[in-house]
Amino acid sequence: MGKTLTIVDHPLIQHKLTILRNKQTPTAHFRQVLREIAFVLGCEATKDLALGEIDIDTPLEAISAPYLEGKKLCFVSILRAGNGLVEGLLDLIPSARVGHVGVYRDHETLEAIKYYYKTPDKLDERQVIMVDPMLATGNTAIAAASELKQAGAMQMKFLCLVAAPEGVEKFSEAHPDVPIITAALDRELNDKGYILPGLGDAGDRIYGTKG
């Protein structure tokens, strides 16, 4: 499926994903587990952050120790379901900046339509991690990544929870420079653009809405 896809098969992630897939999981529990899984996925997504050195004194001696360097990284939530993942990522890196891109899927055409955009400055100097639980057709993620590149983002990753082969293919073609990190690569899309077996509509599962 190409070099840009990483499937994180850590047992904790797979266990938590099963809870999220289960339609019996109530909204509050879904939200909590999504936050937890985001934390673990965030460790994978940030494993190559640049480190510098800082001189510190331990209680016993002076040492030069590793320290994150460079501008604060930026999580970008693709509204609205991306917000559910961002909560857990901020538990991991509270000082990160957060941007929001609102792109919705037209239910008839499945095309991506932008309705909101707000991101921190100096995107070109930040590691940008774009997040959306579901990579389905890829249209939304492709549009969001294009917006971010237009705003200057140069180092970008896309973090999702469940990906469809169709979406991975299309996204990787449009943005081969943006690695995808996911907890699962599912079987296929249905004719409504939902991922099978998937977990349903992520936004509805997080917020307790319907349709």
Ligand code: URA
């Ligand atoms: N968006 C969702 O929330 N779920 C899917 O299965 C596909 C797109």
